[in-house]
Amino acid sequence: MFTFAGIIIIAIGLLNIFKPEFAWYLKEGWKVDGDSEPSDTYLTLTRFGGVVATIMGFIVLMSGIFT
Numbered sequence: 001m002f003t004f005a006g007i008i009i010i011a012i013g014l015l016n017i018f019k020p021e022f023a024w025y026l027k028e029g030w031k032v033d034g035d036s037e038p039s040d041t042y043l044t045l046t047r048f049g050g051v052v053a054t055i056m057g058f059i060v061l062m063s064g065i066f067t
Contacts, residue, residue, distance in 0.1 A: 002064025009057030016050025 016023055023046055024038035038046075 002060055002067070004064075006057050006059075006061025006064055009060055010054055011057075013050045013053030013055075013057055016046050016053060018050075020046035020050070 020043045021038060024042060028038075029036065
């Protein structure tokens with residue numbers, strides 16, 4: 001179970017690192033009309049969260065493999 005959870009967390013983390021606009025669109029983008037974009041601060045913090053999630057995902061994955 002931990003192995004599957006680790007893979008999911010890693011996938012979400014990588015998505016946040018490489019496509020942070022997708023997370024913004026899921027959360028806020030559908031609410032506004034016209035051409036609206038996320039701020040640079042939002043993109044930076046989303047990428048940072050993706051790095052943290054990826055690291056945590058590897059920890060969960062390794063704990064699932066080695067237990």
